[in-house]
Amino acid sequence: MSNAMWGGRFESGPAAIMEEINASVEFDQTLWRQDIAGSRAHVKMLAQQGIVTEADCAAILKGLDAVAHEIESGQFQFTRALEDVHMNVESRLSVLIGAPAGRLHTARSRNDQVATDMRLWVRDTLDELDAQMRNLQLVLAEKAQEHAASVMPGFTHLQSAQPVTFGHHLMAYVEMLGRDRSRVKDARARMNECPLGAAALAGTSFPIDRFATAKALSFDHPTANSLDSVSDRDFVLEALSIASICAMHLSRLAEEIVLWTTPQFGFIRLSDAFSSGSSIMPQKRNPDAAELVRAKSGRVIGALTALLVVMKGLPMAYAKDMQEDKEGTFDALSTLSLMLAAMTGMIADMTPDTKAMKKAAGAGYATATDLADWLVRSLNMPFREAHHVTARLVGLASARMIGLEKLSLSDMRSVEPRIHDGVFAVLGVDKSVKSRTSYGGTAPQQVRSQARRWLTKLRKEMR
């Protein structure tokens, strides 16, 4: 140990500590594909513009292929002494091809290089997440179509409110994921500008063609301000915000799965594949996957908060602080990917207990609103008065411990003499949901048409 002040972890003193805090290669090697793609586009452009010779360009491209092959096959030795992925790749290139390697870094800096790599990585990862969100939408909409008429209690304040259908409930999440995906689309369009060629911060005096590199890397165009190009990480923050909102949606669904699988609710059964047992209580089937989806949302949201705090005090342009954008982002987006995969598996495999749901839907006088609406419609009663009359009828039924539909006509007339037997047509949970035919309502015909609309759209996207 070299210094008592900075603890026992460091064998060789301050230099080792500097290397440990400074080096990023342990995590930014994740960016190697993007880094090599960026270098390929850059050197081809340099050759086109006559900044490097065709021969040097060919040697560099060949060398980059060899480096890529070494990394891909696990032979590549990343070393912390070379700090980050950019310098690891370039240093290996110079070992492999010699002098021409030194020309690759003409008219660029690690600042525009890392900004480009990160944009490519975030963009490609968002595309993959979008496909996973679509797959989850698909299994939800398929289940919803199957259960468009399966009645369950709808809740407000987690108190039985009005009957809804299970399909309707699942379709709510299809809508949420639809908005998550539209956020991906918006953010993708905004981030799809290429920082390469901004160089360290001020641009370059070499006659580069930034439009060519942007095009080669499938960006829409180059970024328009070199200072902004190297110092902005708002595209990462947007990706993390989208991921956080989506994670929050998944966490809510996960929480519902946790509730629904309790014996007290008993609405669904998860497959064995997505449940686990207890080591001491043989009766238990725990919804661990759902609990972990719920919990992992914390990591995703944490990464967003962390990067906002990292960025908020940075003067322009680049500062090493920005190196801290990576670990949290890699972790958050791969965590979201796992959450989406687990949720898709759980939904695809789960078995709803439609009998239990229906029984619960009828409990707690969930059709009281239907009764009040009937009084308004059939007796032309003002809604406030109907609310009052219904409350008295609920009181009567509750005193006898029977459902509203079990009250006799004469019982009902003791509260409101104008009630006639037409009232029985709206009492009962199936009748209740069937009557909610307003656009976006819970009536099975509405749920079916929404599920159909989504399924057509999603299947078309997959072709």
Ligand code: ARG
């Ligand atoms: N590893 C660095 C990062 O991720 C690359 C950029 C380094 N630039 C610099 N001027 N030191 O931010």
